[in-house]
Amino acid sequence: MIVTPENMSFDGKKFSMIIYGSPGIGKTTLASSAPDPVIVDFDRGMSRVRSQHRKPAIFCDTYEEVLEDLASPEMKQFQTVVVDTGGSFITYLQDWAMRADPKVNCQKNGAISLKGFGAVKLEFIRFTNYVKDTLNKNLIYVFHSIEQSDKDGNIQVRLMCEGAAKNIVWTPCDFGGYLQMIGDRRDICFTPEQEFFAKGCHGIKGHIRVPELGTENTNDFIARLFDQAKANIAAEAADFAPQREQYDRVMETVHQILDTVKDAETANRALKDIPNLAHALTSKKESSAMLSECAKSIGLVYSKSAGGFVPKEEKEA
Numbered sequence: 001m002i003v004t005p006e007n008m009s010f011d012g013k014k015f016s017m018i019i020y021g022s023p024g025i026g027k028t029t030l031a032s033s034a035p036d037p038v039i040v041d042f043d044r045g046m047s048r049v050r051s052q053h054r055k056p057a058i059f060c061d062t063y064e065e066v067l068e069d070l071a072s073p074e075m076k077q078f079q080t081v082v083v084d085t086g087g088s089f090i091t092y093l094q095d096w097a098m099r100a101d102p103k104v105n106c107q108k109n110g111a112i113s114l115k116g117f118g119a120v121k122l123e124f125i126r127f128t129n130y131v132k133d134t135l136n137k138n139l140i141y142v143f144h145s146i147e148q149s150d151k152d153g154n155i156q157v158r159l160m161c162e163g164a165a166k167n168i169v170w171t172p173c174d175f176g177g178y179l180q181m182i183g184d185r186r187d188i189c190f191t192p193e194q195e196f197f198a199k200g201c202h203g204i205k206g207h208i209r210v211p212e213l214g215t216e217n218t219n220d221f222i223a224r225l226f227d228q229a230k231a232n233i234a235a236e237a238a239d240f241a242p243q244r245e246q247y248d249r250v251m252e253t254v255h256q257i258l259d260t261v262k263d264a265e266t267a268n269r270a271l272k273d274i275p276n277l278a279h280a281l282t283s284k285k286e287s288s289a290m291l292s293e294c295a296k297s298i299g300l301v302y303s304k305s306a307g308g309f310v311p312k313e314e315k316e317a
Helices: 027-031 063-070 073-077 086-100 114-134 221-238 241-258 264-276 283-297 312-316
Strands: 016-021 037-041 080-084 138-149 155-159 175-182 185-189 207-210 300-303 308-311
Touching: 016 027, 027 037, 027 080, 027 138, 027 221, 063 073, 063 086, 080 086, 086 114, 086 138, 114 138, 241 264, 241 283, 264 283, 264 308, 283 300, 300 312, 308 312
Parallel strands: 016 138, 016 175, 037 080, 080 138
Antiparallel strands: 138 155, 175 185, 185 207, 300 308
């Protein structure tokens, strides 16, 4: 089904996000501020989160256990799945791939093979789509960052992740935020700069300060960020409201005109009047098609030589 921009609705949209930064900067606590999250604690890091900011978590020994928990009825209460960390998730996927098909996915020395890395990549993509599309949840990947030098010696910050996932993870995400200290404040950055990559959309961009959490603060930074993105989407949709209202008015007039079509004379009058209406969006194209169907229903066809509708038998003659 083809949907035109004015008819697109993003109500209930779920978001995908990357949060990355150095160890200990507060990535897990920040990710826990998403709407109704459950943390898939691949990194065994929940103990490092202050008790008042901890959220429900999935603790597992294998990737299969995670899939079982995500498919359980308890998942209905959560809006967001947080994968902490993406790098450790890849390690679990490597273990899964080698156990699933050791002949293909393992080397003789016990390391994962090139085909095994391919299986991990495909499963990473499948898992991402499963959480977003099938479970209909927000999805946040938490990554540690690593510094590396480019060919000119410039320091660049990248995701700490083995294999191709560090490249493919960026493509489907709505937001990619680099969490860093700037002076005595923490900022999450959604606009790429020379030393790090980032990604923003729906009006979320630039540096945004992350407030310090005290005993009285509500940990809801990401939830409010998502709400702002939804508000921005709604504002964009509202731009079409005047056009939709004009479309409705025109189409009401078109229906009134078509109700008068009884013969060739009234059909040709409609043929003259309808194009002169103050059309909006797709009203002109739709009304033209409706007039043709209306004329056809009473035995009329369009004659190019006559410049209008004539009885079918007259054109054939």
